[in-house]
Amino acid sequence: MEWVRDFYDLHQRWLAGYYLGPILDQHRDQAATVHAAVGLGPKRVLELGAGGGQAAAATADLGHEVVAVELVPAGAAHARMLASRPERGGSLSVIEGDFYRVELAQTFDVVCYWDGFGIGSDADQRRLLRRMGDWLAPDGRALIDIFTPWHAVRMAGREVRFDRLARRYGFDPEGCRLIDSW
Ligand SMILES: C[S@@+](CC[C@H](N)C(=O)[O-])C[C@H]1O[C@@H](n2cnc3c(N)ncnc32)[C@H](O)[C@@H]1O
Numbered sequence: 001m002e003w004v005r006d007f008y009d010l011h012q013r014w015l016a017g018y019y020l021g022p023i024l025d026q027h028r029d030q031a032a033t034v035h036a037a038v039g040l041g042p043k044r045v046l047e048l049g050a051g052g053g054q055a056a057a058a059t060a061d062l063g064h065e066v067v068a069v070e071l072v073p074a075g076a077a078h079a080r081m082l083a084s085r086p087e088r089g090g091s092l093s094v095i096e097g098d099f100y101r102v103e104l105a106q107t108f109d110v111v112c113y114w115d116g117f118g119i120g121s122d123a124d125q126r127r128l129l130r131r132m133g134d135w136l137a138p139d140g141r142a143l144i145d146i147f148t149p150w151h152a153v154r155m156a157g158r159e160v161r162f163d164r165l166a167r168r169y170g171f172d173p174e175g176c177r178l179i180d181s182w
Helices: 002-014 025-038 054-061 073-083 122-135 149-155
Strands: 044-048 065-070 091-096 108-113 136-144 159-161 166-172 177-181
Touching (some): 002 073, 025 054, 025 136, 044 054, 044 122, 054 065, 054 073, 054 091, 073 091, 108 122, 149 166
Parallel strands (some): 065 091
Antiparallel strands (some): 159 166, 166 177
Protein backbone atom coordinates (compact mmCIF):
# COMPACT_ATOMS: atom_id res chain seq x y z
CA MET A 1 0.00 0.00 0.00
CA GLU A 2 2.30 2.69 -1.34
CA TRP A 3 -0.25 5.48 -0.72
CA VAL A 4 -0.16 4.78 3.03
CA ARG A 5 3.48 5.76 3.28
CA ASP A 6 2.97 8.88 1.14
CA PHE A 7 -0.11 9.86 3.16
CA TYR A 8 1.55 9.49 6.55
CA ASP A 9 4.71 11.16 5.29
CA LEU A 10 2.62 14.25 4.49
CA HIS A 11 0.60 13.84 7.68
CA GLN A 12 3.73 13.89 9.82
CA ARG A 13 5.12 16.91 8.01
CA TRP A 14 1.83 18.83 8.18
CA LEU A 15 1.37 18.06 11.86
CA ALA A 16 5.04 17.94 12.79
CA GLY A 17 4.43 19.89 16.02
CA TYR A 18 2.41 16.94 17.27
CA TYR A 19 3.81 13.87 15.50
CA LEU A 20 7.43 14.92 15.79
CA GLY A 21 7.02 16.74 19.08
CA PRO A 22 7.59 16.04 22.77
CA ILE A 23 6.11 13.34 24.99
CA LEU A 24 2.69 14.56 26.17
CA ASP A 25 0.32 13.47 28.95
CA GLN A 26 -1.65 11.37 26.47
CA HIS A 27 1.51 9.36 25.63
CA ARG A 28 2.13 8.81 29.36
CA ASP A 29 -1.51 7.63 29.63
CA GLN A 30 -0.98 5.15 26.77
CA ALA A 31 2.16 3.88 28.49
CA ALA A 32 0.22 3.54 31.76
CA THR A 33 -2.39 1.44 29.91
CA VAL A 34 0.35 -0.93 28.72
CA HIS A 35 1.84 -1.04 32.20
CA ALA A 36 -1.54 -1.80 33.79
CA ALA A 37 -2.07 -4.65 31.30
CA VAL A 38 1.19 -6.42 32.12
CA GLY A 39 2.15 -5.33 35.63
CA LEU A 40 5.70 -4.92 36.81
CA GLY A 41 8.36 -5.10 34.14
CA PRO A 42 10.51 -5.31 32.37
CA LYS A 43 8.09 -6.72 29.78
CA ARG A 44 8.54 -6.99 26.03
CA VAL A 45 6.33 -4.52 24.20
CA LEU A 46 5.86 -4.15 20.45
CA GLU A 47 4.33 -0.89 19.27
CA LEU A 48 3.13 -0.77 15.67
CA GLY A 49 2.75 2.47 13.71
CA ALA A 50 4.60 4.29 16.45
CA GLY A 51 4.68 7.70 14.71
CA GLY A 52 7.30 9.87 16.41
CA GLY A 53 7.77 7.27 19.16
CA GLN A 54 6.45 9.32 22.08
CA ALA A 55 4.18 6.60 23.51
CA ALA A 56 6.92 4.00 22.93
CA ALA A 57 9.45 6.18 24.78
CA ALA A 58 6.98 6.78 27.62
CA THR A 59 6.50 2.98 27.84
CA ALA A 60 10.28 2.48 27.97
CA ASP A 61 10.35 5.07 30.79
CA LEU A 62 8.24 2.66 32.84
CA GLY A 63 11.04 0.09 32.59
CA HIS A 64 9.85 -1.98 29.63
CA GLU A 65 11.78 -3.26 26.60
CA VAL A 66 10.02 -1.67 23.68
CA VAL A 67 10.35 -2.30 19.96
CA ALA A 68 8.67 0.36 17.81
CA VAL A 69 7.86 -0.16 14.11
CA GLU A 70 7.22 2.92 11.98
CA LEU A 71 6.86 3.25 8.22
CA VAL A 72 7.73 6.93 7.73
CA PRO A 73 11.44 7.85 7.97
CA ALA A 74 10.83 11.18 9.77
CA GLY A 75 8.75 9.50 12.49
CA ALA A 76 11.27 6.66 12.89
CA ALA A 77 14.13 9.19 13.14
CA HIS A 78 12.27 11.14 15.84
CA ALA A 79 11.61 7.89 17.73
CA ARG A 80 15.32 7.02 17.50
CA MET A 81 16.19 10.44 18.89
CA LEU A 82 13.88 9.82 21.86
CA ALA A 83 15.36 6.33 22.28
CA SER A 84 18.87 7.78 22.58
CA ARG A 85 17.98 9.98 25.55
CA PRO A 86 19.72 8.78 28.71
CA GLU A 87 16.63 9.14 30.92
CA ARG A 88 14.91 6.05 29.43
CA GLY A 89 14.45 3.55 32.27
CA GLY A 90 13.92 0.55 29.98
CA SER A 91 14.94 0.27 26.35
CA LEU A 92 13.52 1.42 23.05
CA SER A 93 14.65 0.12 19.69
CA VAL A 94 13.15 1.47 16.51
CA ILE A 95 12.58 -0.37 13.23
CA GLU A 96 11.84 1.78 10.21
CA GLY A 97 9.65 -0.52 8.15
CA ASP A 98 6.26 -1.85 7.14
CA PHE A 99 4.45 -3.92 9.75
CA TYR A 100 3.02 -6.08 6.95
CA ARG A 101 6.54 -7.13 5.97
CA VAL A 102 8.81 -6.79 8.98
CA GLU A 103 10.28 -10.04 10.35
CA LEU A 104 10.62 -10.18 14.13
CA ALA A 105 12.44 -13.05 15.77
CA GLN A 106 10.99 -12.58 19.28
CA THR A 107 7.50 -12.62 20.77
CA PHE A 108 6.00 -9.93 23.02
CA ASP A 109 3.95 -9.60 26.20
CA VAL A 110 2.06 -6.70 24.63
CA VAL A 111 1.52 -5.74 21.01
CA CYS A 112 -0.11 -2.31 20.75
CA TYR A 113 -1.25 -0.02 17.99
CA TRP A 114 -2.41 3.45 18.99
CA ASP A 115 -4.54 5.54 16.65
CA GLY A 116 -4.01 3.86 13.32
CA PHE A 117 -5.79 0.51 13.07
CA GLY A 118 -8.31 0.41 10.21
CA ILE A 119 -6.34 1.82 7.29
CA GLY A 120 -7.06 -0.09 4.09
CA SER A 121 -9.47 -2.95 3.43
CA ASP A 122 -11.02 -5.47 5.83
CA ALA A 123 -8.64 -8.08 4.37
CA ASP A 124 -5.70 -5.84 5.35
CA GLN A 125 -6.99 -5.63 8.93
CA ARG A 126 -7.37 -9.41 9.15
CA ARG A 127 -3.85 -9.89 7.83
CA LEU A 128 -2.50 -7.47 10.43
CA LEU A 129 -4.46 -9.11 13.26
CA ARG A 130 -3.02 -12.50 12.28
CA ARG A 131 0.49 -11.02 12.35
CA MET A 132 -0.19 -9.48 15.77
CA GLY A 133 -1.36 -12.89 17.01
CA ASP A 134 1.87 -14.48 15.76
CA TRP A 135 3.96 -11.89 17.64
CA LEU A 136 2.20 -12.43 20.96
CA ALA A 137 3.70 -14.61 23.67
CA PRO A 138 1.26 -17.32 24.90
CA ASP A 139 -0.39 -15.12 27.55
CA GLY A 140 0.36 -11.84 25.79
CA ARG A 141 -2.14 -9.07 25.12
CA ALA A 142 -2.99 -6.92 22.13
CA LEU A 143 -4.05 -3.32 22.80
CA ILE A 144 -5.59 -1.66 19.77
CA ASP A 145 -7.37 1.68 19.42
CA ILE A 146 -10.55 0.94 17.49
CA PHE A 147 -12.69 3.71 16.05
CA THR A 148 -16.30 2.65 16.04
CA PRO A 149 -18.72 3.51 13.19
CA TRP A 150 -20.75 5.70 15.54
CA HIS A 151 -17.65 7.83 16.14
CA ALA A 152 -17.35 8.25 12.35
CA VAL A 153 -21.08 9.10 12.04
CA ARG A 154 -20.80 11.67 14.84
CA MET A 155 -17.80 13.32 13.17
CA ALA A 156 -19.34 13.37 9.66
CA GLY A 157 -19.63 16.86 8.24
CA ARG A 158 -17.25 18.38 10.77
CA GLU A 159 -14.18 20.30 9.78
CA VAL A 160 -11.15 20.84 11.97
CA ARG A 161 -8.77 23.66 11.05
CA PHE A 162 -5.07 23.67 11.75
CA ASP A 163 -2.65 26.38 10.69
CA ARG A 164 -2.77 26.20 6.89
CA LEU A 165 -4.68 22.97 6.79
CA ALA A 166 -8.23 21.68 7.20
CA ARG A 167 -9.42 18.17 7.96
CA ARG A 168 -12.93 17.21 6.88
CA TYR A 169 -14.72 14.11 8.16
CA GLY A 170 -17.29 12.21 6.13
CA PHE A 171 -19.03 8.86 6.39
CA ASP A 172 -19.65 6.20 3.75
CA PRO A 173 -22.80 4.38 4.97
CA GLU A 174 -22.54 1.54 2.44
CA GLY A 175 -18.96 0.67 3.31
CA CYS A 176 -19.46 1.80 6.95
CA ARG A 177 -16.22 3.76 6.69
CA LEU A 178 -14.84 7.07 7.87
CA ILE A 179 -13.87 9.32 4.95
CA ASP A 180 -10.90 11.40 6.04
CA SER A 181 -10.16 14.34 3.70
CA TRP A 182 -7.29 16.78 4.20
C1 LIG B 1 -2.42 8.16 12.95
S1 LIG B 1 -0.69 7.81 13.06
C2 LIG B 1 -0.53 7.46 14.80
C3 LIG B 1 0.90 7.53 15.28
C4 LIG B 1 1.09 7.17 16.74
N1 LIG B 1 0.69 5.78 16.98
C5 LIG B 1 0.30 8.12 17.62
O1 LIG B 1 -0.68 7.68 18.26
O2 LIG B 1 0.67 9.30 17.66
C6 LIG B 1 -0.53 6.15 12.36
C7 LIG B 1 0.91 5.73 12.21
O3 LIG B 1 0.98 4.40 11.70
C8 LIG B 1 2.05 4.34 10.77
N2 LIG B 1 1.78 3.23 9.83
C9 LIG B 1 0.73 3.09 9.00
N3 LIG B 1 0.84 1.98 8.26
C10 LIG B 1 2.01 1.40 8.65
C11 LIG B 1 2.69 0.22 8.24
N4 LIG B 1 2.20 -0.59 7.27
N5 LIG B 1 3.84 -0.11 8.86
C12 LIG B 1 4.36 0.70 9.83
N6 LIG B 1 3.76 1.85 10.26
C13 LIG B 1 2.60 2.18 9.66
C14 LIG B 1 2.00 5.69 10.07
O4 LIG B 1 3.19 6.01 9.39
C15 LIG B 1 1.69 6.61 11.25
O5 LIG B 1 2.86 7.09 11.87
